[in-house]
Amino acid sequence: MSIQAVELIKAYRLLNIGATTLISAKHDGVENVMAAAWVGALDYQPPKVTAVIDKIAYTRPLIEKSGCFAIQIPVAAQAELVLAMGESRHDHPDKLANVPLFYPPGFDIPLVQGCAAWLVCRLINEPHNQQAHDLFIGEVVAAWADERIFKHGHWQFDNAPDEWRTLHYVAGGQFYAIGKGFNLKQGSNVDD
Amino acid sequence: MSIQAVELIKAYRLLNIGATTLISAKHDGVENVMAAAWVGALDYQPPKVTAVIDKIAYTRPLIEKSGCFAIQIPVAAQAELVLAMGESRHDHPDKLANVPLFYPPGFDIPLVQGCAAWLVCRLINEPHNQQAHDLFIGEVVAAWADERIFKHGHWQFDNAPDEWRTLHYVAGGQFYAIGKGFNLKQGSNVDD
Numbered sequence: 001m002s003i004q005a006v007e008l009i010k011a012y013r014l015l016n017i018g019a020t021t022l023i024s025a026k027h028d029g030v031e032n033v034m035a036a037a038w039v040g041a042l043d044y045q046p047p048k049v050t051a052v053i054d055k056i057a058y059t060r061p062l063i064e065k066s067g068c069f070a071i072q073i074p075v076a077a078q079a080e081l082v083l084a085m086g087e088s089r090h091d092h093p094d095k096l097a098n099v100p101l102f103y104p105p106g107f108d109i110p111l112v113q114g115c116a117a118w119l120v121c122r123l124i125n126e127p128h129n130q131q132a133h134d135l136f137i138g139e140v141v142a143a144w145a146d147e148r149i150f151k152h153g154h155w156q157f158d159n160a161p162d163e164w165r166t167l168h169y170v171a172g173g174q175f176y177a178i179g180k181g182f183n184l185k186q187g188s189n190v191d192d
Numbered sequence: 193m194s195i196q197a198v199e200l201i202k203a204y205r206l207l208n209i210g211a212t213t214l215i216s217a218k219h220d221g222v223e224n225v226m227a228a229a230w231v232g233a234l235d236y237q238p239p240k241v242t243a244v245i246d247k248i249a250y251t252r253p254l255i256e257k258s259g260c261f262a263i264q265i266p267v268a269a270q271a272e273l274v275l276a277m278g279e280s281r282h283d284h285p286d287k288l289a290n291v292p293l294f295y296p297p298g299f300d301i302p303l304v305q306g307c308a309a310w311l312v313c314r315l316i317n318e319p320h321n322q323q324a325h326d327l328f329i330g331e332v333v334a335a336w337a338d339e340r341i342f343k344h345g346h347w348q349f350d351n352a353p354d355e356w357r358t359l360h361y362v363a364g365g366q367f368y369a370i371g372k373g374f375n376l377k378q379g380s381n382v383d384d
Contacts, residue, residue, distance in 0.1 A: 010363075016229050017360035017368055018210010037208050040232040042244055042325060050242060050327070052234055083376055129321065133234060135242070137325065154366055165371060168209035168360075170347055171202075172377060176209055179357060179371025184275055185364060 006117070006143040010153040012041040014073060014117045014145060015049065017155065017178060019166035022085055023051060024101075024110050025062035025069045031110045032059045033099060035086035037169050039071055047140040049121055054134050058089035064130075067123045068107075069138060072115040075149075076177045077163035081112075083173065107142065116166060117145035157181060198309070198335040202345040204233040206265060206309040206337060207241065209347065209370060211358035214277055215243060216293075216302050217254035217261045223302045224251045225291060227278035229361050231263055239332040241313055246326055250281035256322075259315045260299075261330060264307040267341075268369045269355035273304075275365065299334065308358060309337035349373060 006014065015021075018040070024033045038052035049071060053060050063069045074082050081099065089095050100113040104120065111118045121138030129135040145151075149160050157165050158181050165177040198206065207213075210232070216225045230244035241263060245252050255261045266274050273291065281287050292305040296312065303310045313330030321327040337343075341352050349357050350373050357369040 013363050016212075016362055018212075018229075018232075020208075020210075037210075038233050040210075040242070040244075041230050042327065048325075050232070052232075079374070079376055133240075133329065135234065153363070155362055155368065157368065162372070168370060170208055171205050171345065172375070174346055174373065174375045174377075176347065176349065176373045177371040178360060179369040180354070181366065181368045182271070183364070183366045184271055185366075 002146050002148050003144050004147045006145050006150070007153065008047050008140060008143060009045055011047040011119055011140045011143040012044055013153060014119060014143060014150065015039065015041040017166060018168060019073050019178065020082060020169040022072045022074055022082065022112055022115070023053065023059060023069055024072065024112065025059050025066060026109055027062040027066040030062060031096060031101065032062055032089050033085050033096060033112055034059045035082050042137060048124070049119065049138050049140060051136045051138065052134050053136050056088065063123055063136065068109055069121050069123065070109050070111055071119045071121060072112050073117040073166055074112065074115050075164045076167055078114060079167055079175055082167060104142065104144065116149050116164065117143065119143045155181070194338050194340050195336050196339045198337050198342070199345065200239050200332060200335060201237055203239040203311055203332045203335040204236055205345060206311060206335060206342065207231065207233040209358060210360060211265050211370065212274060212361040214264045214266055214274065214304055214307070215245065215251060215261055216264065216304065217251050217258060218301055219254040219258040222254060223288060223293065224254055224281050225277050225288060225304055226251045227274050234329060240316070241311065241330050241332060243328045243330065244326050245328050248280065255315055255328065260301055261313050261315065262301050262303055263311045263313065264304050265309040265358055266304065266307050267356045268359055270306060271359055271367055274359060296334065296336065308341050308356065309335065311335045347373070
């Protein structure tokens, strides 16, 4: 099994490279997954995140009512799925029909299989930010990554197939995959 | 001259790929530049951004007092500079000595030469976010990009030298450059 827990103090590194994400949530038996590029780290310890979620998003009330959401980092092989998850379930009621979901141990929240990493977040309720800016803040309470591409607290893309690289969406169907890695502090402990 | 104005409605695309940024500001004749990975888009029109800026950052009071900051998107050739700008001016008073700055027309704010793009932002004062979360919100009032790598509203890395690719910082000196591009909606108008 290549999915391993990520230390919470290093969870921000999953978000630091600015990949496009998928956000999932569940309330009262209803699941959804949406694509979201406007997600980022907010704090180290406890780890916090921001996510911009429009008022028309089907996922938004699922988050508001359950107080929980998950951020996942999809990979290049999932680009078509990411575009599909950018369509609203209001318009496409069956959008999840072919999306492989799983439930992590200890949390009643659906996650998308095949991603590079997953972060389960507890909503920190901030009515002003949510209403005025569509801005949601969450505390990361658990995180996992595929250790074939994130290990020892660092991304490890250079020895992995290109299909496992993270996605960085521009607009109009245009994506970039993450590219070449380099380290300017060679000799530093890669676990740092 | 390869620096061209970016339509404000498309300014979010400069941030969408999640590159690590430099934030600059100036107050009362004092300039500073800091590295910041936790910067992202918040809205389309008017375009807004979020930026996480620690209370110990030298740049923070320059922003609070001037009500203005600039986000710039550095490129791979500037990776050493980005790491250097990650050190505080409190500890390195001369950190800007070798940083080539310029002033854009119409704004009294220093920008770093050689970046891929620049966004000048007016601070939207939100005391709770700033105090509780170190979270700053700005409205983008002007944006420019190097049209050799951002043109017609889209990034154009695939025909540019690798040194012009955006940087995506992990931790401990580890960076990735943005990689290969692809479009899943071939035939769509690239100006969309």
